[in-house]
Amino acid sequence: MEILVCVKRVPDTSENEIRLNADGTDIERDDVVYSVNECDNYAVEEALQIAERTGGSVTVVTVGGEDDEEVLRREMAMGAKNGVLLSDAAFAGSDAAGVAAILKAFVAQGKYDLILTGVQAEAGGAQVGGMLAAMLDYPFASLVTSIEVLDGAKLKIAREVEGGDRELSEIELPCVISIQTGINEPRYVGMRGVRQVASIPIPTFGAAQLGLSTAVVGAAAAKTVRLDYFLPPQGKGAEMWKGGREELADRLLEVLKAKGGLN
């Protein structure tokens, strides 16, 4: 099975404190450490496991700039055979539908049985996969937590629904599936692995090669625009305790006693 996984390089919020810039147009990006979007990493692992079972290969693709090559290399070090960068100044300012249109143009030039994305990235929209599927007229399933390949160009999938319940469905190939975290245990990638794929060329496709015009991609085509970033209005919020660790633990103990926290 030929599998395409759409990945994104995002600020790593697990390790850094992210701040807004002075005029609220963006986050402060100077000292930010980036990594591959967490659920995309699960998607790549899932693709590799499927390819190991069924044969075929995994291609990772991202929409972005030169800096984004690092996440493609990381995922190639995991085992993805090819990495592709979709990059053009004309892509800047694309909304989710614009990004989906760029990916659609790339998909149309190849032959993929299965397209995986992560459920969502740092913006939390969870949109691109579903949009890509609709543009391709492929079936789509979001929040997928298991995939079994059936005979006859079908998958059996589980989706995560409320309360930890799992909704099982059959879905025809080709299809687009958004992968939820926890579906597998992504393999470890060391610096050595990344070095081994460092010299593999990563082809870049721009708007012209993809046959895309500014009518469908970029800021001019975007029907949805983020106007700013701002800090959430301060509600009541927590009573923030300050002091030494011992002192705070003593205070907390008193609260636990009072609130019934000692069972």
Added chain:
Amino acid sequence: MARVFAYIVHKSGIADDTAAELAAAARLIEPAQPPVAIVAGAGPELDAVCASVAGFYGEIWKIADAALSHPNAELVRQALAKLVPRGSIVLVPHQHFGIDLAPGLAIKLNAACAADAIAVAAADARALTVVRQEFGGQFHTHVRCDLSCGAVITVRPGAFKPVPASAPGTVVDRSADVGALTAKRRYLETIVAAAGDVDITREPVLVSVGRGIQEKDNIALAEELAEALGAVVSCSRPVADAKWLDKSRQVGTSGKTVKPKVYLACGISGSFQHLAGIKGNACLIAINKNPNAPIFQAAEIGIVDDILEFLPVLAAKVTELRGVGAKGGRP
């Protein structure tokens, strides 16, 4: 102004809470014209759903089709793409079904799309501006949707306070207008989550750990504190994803809903999916080394510290209080 439609999620004949919340959001977008509810499904239960939401909507469009006996976003999308006039605003709950439905619907309607709206900032005939969050709730943004082709907006459950119901709207049966529905995805069954070794939904005190616990071996720090307190350890999604604790210990929309007296959130950032799983009047105490963690907005008491350092200190104090050898008061 564009007409506002709301997709009603329902199960076993009962409309989801979001049915009334979407009506409230719709009235903020368009106060002059009552919104339209879309109730799709099959069987006699559909009428009960229509009746239960009628007080919030001016019209209720009923779509009865045997193919919709289990909600399948691909089929619902086809039905909506046929029925909804171009240029309309469609509201959908931002939960597992809405996430399946909304992005593709926006493409088929050629509409703008914004996800997980928590407030309406501005609306006129040309544009709708909503507030949403990025970076797990750390930052908010205004997002403007061009309404020239309408918009599909997913709305965060719980974000809009329902307005009181008024005179019921008219139920209009649109079933005949959707035509044949066919899908390349077929529902099989729903597997109910397995019960775990402990039932965290019944525990009065939870020591809940998140990503800040860093590695599996550190779970012991939370277990030691929980044992001293006579409490139980629960967790947020990343800990269950990593299989450091069983899925049955996970609190949140995709895990369990808990109602403890005391909830000690340790190294949990506080995503809305997690917070939505904490109900009742829990005293929420948050310990997190990131002073900007959204959990501090929801908590009663906040301590900025590394849980790996703090938890052992607290556990030692609890043990000391209990007296040497005493290991919690649980029977």
